[in-house]
Amino acid sequence: MENSLSQRLQMAMRRITGRGSLNENDIDEMMREVRLSLLEADVNFKVVKTFIADVKEKAIGEKILKGLNPGQQVVKIVHEELKKIMGDEASELNINPSGLTTIMTIGLQGSGKTTAIGKLGVYIRKTYKKKVLFVAADVYRPAAIEQLKVLGKQVSIDVYEEGITDARKIVRNGLEFAQKERYDIVIIDTAGRLHIDEAMMQELIDVKEIAKPREILLTVDAMTGQDAANIAKSFHDQLNATGAILTKMDGDTRGGAALSIRTVSGIPIKFSSTGEKLDAFEVFHPDRMASRILGMGDVLTLIEKATEAIDEDEAKNMVEKMMSNSFNYNDLLKQFKMIKRMGSISKLIGFIPGMGKIKNAASQIDDKQFDKMSVLISSMTEEERKKPDLIANSSRRRQRIARGAGMQVADLNRLIQALETQKQLMKKMGNMDEETLEKMAKNPSQMAPQPSYKKGKGKNKGQFRR
Numbered sequence: 001m002e003n004s005l006s007q008r009l010q011m012a013m014r015r016i017t018g019r020g021s022l023n024e025n026d027i028d029e030m031m032r033e034v035r036l037s038l039l040e041a042d043v044n045f046k047v048v049k050t051f052i053a054d055v056k057e058k059a060i061g062e063k064i065l066k067g068l069n070p071g072q073q074v075v076k077i078v079h080e081e082l083k084k085i086m087g088d089e090a091s092e093l094n095i096n097p098s099g100l101t102t103i104m105t106i107g108l109q110g111s112g113k114t115t116a117i118g119k120l121g122v123y124i125r126k127t128y129k130k131k132v133l134f135v136a137a138d139v140y141r142p143a144a145i146e147q148l149k150v151l152g153k154q155v156s157i158d159v160y161e162e163g164i165t166d167a168r169k170i171v172r173n174g175l176e177f178a179q180k181e182r183y184d185i186v187i188i189d190t191a192g193r194l195h196i197d198e199a200m201m202q203e204l205i206d207v208k209e210i211a212k213p214r215e216i217l218l219t220v221d222a223m224t225g226q227d228a229a230n231i232a233k234s235f236h237d238q239l240n241a242t243g244a245i246l247t248k249m250d251g252d253t254r255g256g257a258a259l260s261i262r263t264v265s266g267i268p269i270k271f272s273s274t275g276e277k278l279d280a281f282e283v284f285h286p287d288r289m290a291s292r293i294l295g296m297g298d299v300l301t302l303i304e305k306a307t308e309a310i311d312e313d314e315a316k317n318m319v320e321k322m323m324s325n326s327f328n329y330n331d332l333l334k335q336f337k338m339i340k341r342m343g344s345i346s347k348l349i350g351f352i353p354g355m356g357k358i359k360n361a362a363s364q365i366d367d368k369q370f371d372k373m374s375v376l377i378s379s380m381t382e383e384e385r386k387k388p389d390l391i392a393n394s395s396r397r398r399q400r401i402a403r404g405a406g407m408q409v410a411d412l413n414r415l416i417q418a419l420e421t422q423k424q425l426m427k428k429m430g431n432m433d434e435e436t437l438e439k440m441a442k443n444p445s446q447m448a449p450q451p452s453y454k455k456g457k458g459k460n461k462g463q464f465r466r
Contacts, residue, residue, distance in 0.1 A: 042225030042256030
């Protein structure tokens, strides 16, 4: 979603931001770029046409063109219109305050439906503290029942299944079982087909009649572009879906699905599945997604992820240790674990405003480096972890630790440098006043330690070398 579409749109925006004045030709030129970007991202043509017309109408107003920072005001208009076509506000689940709530999931085969059910179950249990039951009613693909059972075991959620039999009977019996065993939420996995056909639709209509679900959630593969919107409309016309789950949002998608689905099908996007892990599942916020697409970051999601992953007292203690210069390898190990709980480095950087330029470089960072560094720390004695200088001052200790971890001394040296860099940054921050810290927040790259240079000797000694 945030790959090629995001880059193209940001490039179009950069041409107008920072300029003291704009005229109608400038806006036309920018809108041509935006239009091409959206069409290349496989956004539905009618959606693009309406979007361009709405943005242009608001952008060429006298108040904008003659106002202060006209470029920034135009970017704000683009942001608002992007948010509008994706649905304006986030849509929450409709769950009964008491008694049984039934959720029916629908979607084509290969759309990631069964995996999305696993993620949805984890989300509901964590967010609403409810007892969840999966009902395996996808009887046309034997592997689907087995896959749901494996997922259920992974996330400790019970699965009701009767094997390959009539889906209507399974749903009826599954609901009776849920009532008897006092489950709060039942999530029904229905049949997915390679294409929409009459028999499939009739079965889904019958299941809907039996289950009377509060939510009918359609899983849509984000990588199918505007086709996803047309598929969603077909399902919605017959079943009146209440929401969509966009899957495979972490792939190299062109982003057309998220920008087309709401307008074309009328179904609100409720969730997006953003990775392989079962907790890589989040509520879809149109305003936050619009900010990410335009390279404005997504601080709210970053804060939410940090709050979920990091204990407040633990984080406070760590900051105090770093400020007091007593930060050691045990603390660094805790920090690695915190970061890993929050997600991949490239994804986290994408949430930070102004850091979009280095996001591609960050995507090259191998998150397994954290595991390698953790193994190196595990190879140290308890005293060495507490007193980093013992390792820094002894080549014999470094050789022993690297050998014990099955790695090179060069790998350990990188770890030593990582700890030293942390200390330098915190020392630097400790000496800053409030005004300087604010500047650093706007441009985090200034925080990076600067390379040291020393004057050369002998011939050409006026030159400097690193």
